[in-house]
Amino acid sequence: MRLFRRAFIAIGLSLLWATAVPTAAEAADKEAATQVAAADAKAEYAANGEQTCLKCHDKAPATNILHTKHAVKGDARTPFANHQCESCHGASPQHTRKGAEGEKRAPPTVTFGPKASTPVEEQNKVCEGCHENSARISWKGSQHQFAGVACVSCHDLHTPRDPVLSKTSQPEVCFNCHKQQRAELHKPSHHPVIEGKVGCAECHNPHGSPTDKLLSGITVNDTCYQCHAEKRGPFLWEHGPVREDCTICHTPHGSVQPALLKNRAPFLCQQCHQIGHHPFGARGDTDLAGFQPQLVGKACLNCHQQVHGSNHPSGVRNMR
């Protein structure tokens, strides 16, 4: 606890320092903001809005933006209700202006994507300008934000159907970075994620969460109970690790073993239970040949089925 208090104090002091002391970066940012505001005031937005852009950008995927939520002019919050393309790409007179023949046209003020010249922080600022809301309260400081993931790394804006928003195509967007999870989700025992019946975002909140693994629930177990409410209890006879964290026994993305288990019974059970008054012990080929109930079939669960807890007054041994 002493160390914990120290850590807490250290964080508190860091926070105090970070927030109370005006920094050079903050001053620079303020200056930049002032410059941006000034630039905005005299910004030379294209007089004809998106029509200016469509003179050149007349093919998909650029034109697909016109069929998205962002292009609904009836909603005053959208980019197209304001400066259209330049709401996101910034006022770009240097880009829209026709240059001398043979002269390379300057890029828009803000460009998006992995090869964009605009830094990720600046790209994200454009999105955060509208989308930093109650659905993304924990985005800043989240694993993805802190790792420099751009909004457009996952989201495709120039399509009426953003793949990451569909359960069937969402996993592949996540797999672009999460290769290990892709491999695990192909294992014999897995949640139906690659089959399109469970989306990554049903368990995870990629925009930030009060949990380590960006879970959608407040704990691992609360996340699991969203679909497995029968295991919530509370039960009369609880199994300690089950209440603590489902991932003590299960690996949620996939397993070679049945039921998404890290290991199968009896070996998994024997990692904690080698007690007296019970025929425990080494289980191997001789027991297999003899069809010992502690090994074959459901193994320990041939008898001790209620491993998630029992509400039977005689269920202390998980048999009722």
Add this chain to the structure above:
Amino acid sequence: MRYKSKLAILALSTTCLVPFGALAADDFDVGAAEVKKEAPTYLSFVEGGFGYLTESSPHFGRFSGLDDKGLFFVGNASVIQRTDNLNFRLDASNVGTDARAVRVEGGRQGKFGAFLSYEGIPALKFTDTQTPFNGTNYLSLPTGWVPGATAQAMAAQVTAALHDVTIGQERQRYGGGATWQISPEWSLSGKVRREIKEGNKTFGLVFGSQGGTRWSAVVPEPVDYVTETADVALNYNTRKLQVQFGYEVSLFDNVDPHLTAENPFTLTAAASGNNGGVATVQLPPDNSAHLMRLAAGYNLSDTTRLHANFAYGFHFQDDEFLPYSTNPAFVATVPLPRDSLDGEVRNTLAEVGFVTRPMTQLDLRGSFRYFDRDNQTPQDLYNYALVDAATQGGNATAQARYNHPYSFTQYKAKLDAGYRLTPSTRLNVGYEYEDFERTHSEREENQTHTGKLGVRTRLANNLFGSVGYERSKRTGSTYDGMHPLEEGHHADYVAAQAGVATFGPHPGMRKYFEADLTRDKVKGSLSFMPTQAVSIGLSGNYRKDDYTETEKGLTGAPSWTATADISYSPTNAFTLSAFYSYDQSKIEQNGHHSAALIVNPDAWFEYDIKDVGHTAGIAANWDIVKDVFKLGMQYTYSRYTSKMDLTTGPATPAEGGLPENETKLHTVGLTGDYSIAPDIVLRLGYLFQKYDTTDWAYDTLGATSILRTIAMDESWDDYNAHVFTTAVRMKF
């Protein structure tokens, strides 16, 4: 990586495993993505057709609902209508199968919106596993059943009574919700969901117990659950401050709360159980959960943000108890301490954090999390009856037990720093500390320190790399293996067990989730784009868990994964992508053979379990004639093995390792889209899957192979399934 390359990988990994989805559903890029200046833009489509599956297989169709040989209907649709005032969207997929999904939404963007949804989620397992029992929540034996001393003694009778039973469940989810933008700052949203989950799974049901000997049967357990959830949130958003207050409720109802089965055995006189009667078990009880949430984020400045998450909730469970025993001869000498549990758990979460950039090159973030599971469930002494016996235990027996309402508290603090050493290189350093306190356990406290170090860099314009290392060390309070037993039994029994070596676990046992642990993690990645058309990615992870103080139990668990990805897109019309992953995890655990030998140091054994996986895939998409004819091809291969090796001590009875379990899956998918007209596409598809598996736990197991257990076969079936589909897509 080009966008189309990403889509190719996307198609490869998902569609190959969505048997008919690969052929018909959800490639939403078609239409809009091919728009030309002068060409009409198609935002919507409706698709209909037929498919044919050549082989029935519950495993092939376990999540798709496509498990029966024969014809099926292919139906998908996606309709988007959007004006500046109103919007409407309908998505429907796989309407011809049990995996169908439909969602309709509409509203006025920026003002209000609503949706309705339905989704079927099959989770089929077996259609040909067998049992002699009949019924659902009351399992009866065939008329004239003659109980036997063992399953093997009744082999002929059991075999004659066996009949097929389907094991698996299906969820039907009905949802709805609405949002209302009250003002630019305030909004209200709510959603409800009702899920019906029906089917069955298997249950190992014990009918008799004598010492370590059990008489049991694996039987079908009915699953008939209804879960209703509602979630409402009030939101306040400004540029500086964002707040959300929410309330969630979840109500779980088990329509079949008990399972009763007739006892097929004749128990010995010394055995506990209901000889000649029935055994009754409690299935998951009804329960409810409530959670209030408050989340807030505040931008102190352009470079500093604070956020906080608070939640407080309850879990309730108060289903009426069954009696100690359903044996008619049972007479309770000690009554139940209560009629129901009155179970209540209070969950509290407080999480606060900050992120700041105090210098141009430096990012900092920190957070503190507090979570408390406060189990308020009453604790009582239960003098239980062992597996529906006629008698219950007295206080001086092992059958007088106190329930353990587990509570725990977690404190966790984290601090991370990211420093840009150069414009293209970032150094990350982090530290975490966790204190975990729990009740009714061998170890009441754990402390974990974790340090992290990583570098992410652009080595060249077309070469990115990252490496990271993390070490965590977990220790804790004194490990007292006897504590839960001593606390869980009546004092009279504990006193009687004084000095009995077999009361309690081996003194060297350490439960792994409480044990001292040193964990090392290394990860790295390289991303290389030698040309505009080629992209290569390599990544790897290594993790080693070392349970430093554990003599018996899990002692080590090293694992590693390596992945390679490549994509090639010479033109917009052709993409080729491939990937390969290798993963390996090992489990090293020690044990001690038999309670009677607990004091014999030579009665040891060691398990070494090694799981290995290979997953590979290749996909290609080719627009042979632009907007007219395109082809797609995918192939994936996966092979997983699991092998257990056993080493035994001189005093341990001779046992060897187990055969290797293996699962292999080949999937081939071919698709062809031919535009008959600009708005009509003929779609043809073929999918082949070949699945082979071995599992020593079931492969030679018959219903009466185990002496005193009537078993059910729960092994997956091998299959070679071919699916042919043809469909017409109308675009508009």
